[in-house]
Amino acid sequence: MTNFIPIFPLGIVVYPGESLNLHIFEPRYKQLINECHTGNKPFGIPTVIDNKVQDYGTVVRIKEITTVHENGEMDIKTEGEKVFRVLEVIKEIPDKLYSGAIVNYPVNHEAGSAEVMRRLLSSLKEMYKMLKVEKDFKKSEEQLNSYDLAHHVGFSLQEEYEFLNLMHERQRQEYLKRHLTKVIPLVAEMENLKKKVKLNGHFKNLSAFNFEE
Numbered sequence: 001m002t003n004f005i006p007i008f009p010l011g012i013v014v015y016p017g018e019s020l021n022l023h024i025f026e027p028r029y030k031q032l033i034n035e036c037h038t039g040n041k042p043f044g045i046p047t048v049i050d051n052k053v054q055d056y057g058t059v060v061r062i063k064e065i066t067t068v069h070e071n072g073e074m075d076i077k078t079e080g081e082k083v084f085r086v087l088e089v090i091k092e093i094p095d096k097l098y099s100g101a102i103v104n105y106p107v108n109h110e111a112g113s114a115e116v117m118r119r120l121l122s123s124l125k126e127m128y129k130m131l132k133v134e135k136d137f138k139k140s141e142e143q144l145n146s147y148d149l150a151h152h153v154g155f156s157l158q159e160e161y162e163f164l165n166l167m168h169e170r171q172r173q174e175y176l177k178r179h180l181t182k183v184i185p186l187v188a189e190m191e192n193l194k195k196k197v198k199l200n201g202h203f204k205n206l207s208a209f210n211f212e213e
Contacts, residue, residue: 002087002104005044005059006032006096013160014045014058015147016108018080021066025073028097033074037062044084044101047161055086056164083108083164112146112169120173123180124149130187146172154183 008029014020024033036043046057060078067075084103091099121141128135135152137144150163153176166172 002102004090004100004102005042005084006036006098006100007044007046008032008098009046009048009053011048011157013047013157013164014060014080015150015164016058016080016082017147020060020078020080022076022078023073024076030072030074031096032098033062033076037065042081044103046086046101047164049157049161053089054161056083056161057086058083058164106167109168110145112173116173116177117144120149120176120180123184124153127180127184127187130191145169146176149176153179155179
């Protein structure tokens, strides 16, 4: 299925199910948000990398306009719905300040492995413990999917975008697994380095080497 959607290109990756708060200040996007909110229609956020609009993005729906400022700027709450692929960008639309795109919606296979997800969460908790950070996913572990983890594992923007391109939950789980397998040893090494730096200059209680047999 293909259709036309208004687009709001941003230098971020939005995933299905993700809650996203936005501050709207440009006239073209104030128009877009007002029209989508009035018509109860979604809009698309394609990812911008290196000043170039990429082929994939996520359709989002406005959940609430929380604040309208005196100058017309808005604070809004949105939620990601599904991944789209841009077939053609329509830069100029009659009587509109914003742009749009002809898109289609790749089939997204959402069934993954519960066992792999358990191992991923275990690895993630290990990394968080080393980093001394806490995360609240606001869901039970049994309800979590790969999209819920993707913004919380230390991906670069490019890696987040590559992840968005994966249309199988098992592929996404594998991508997360490979990333954590690569990153956790680096985090552990950094922790060891920090400990060594802290020890430098302190009195050390060391046993001398004994040459006697």
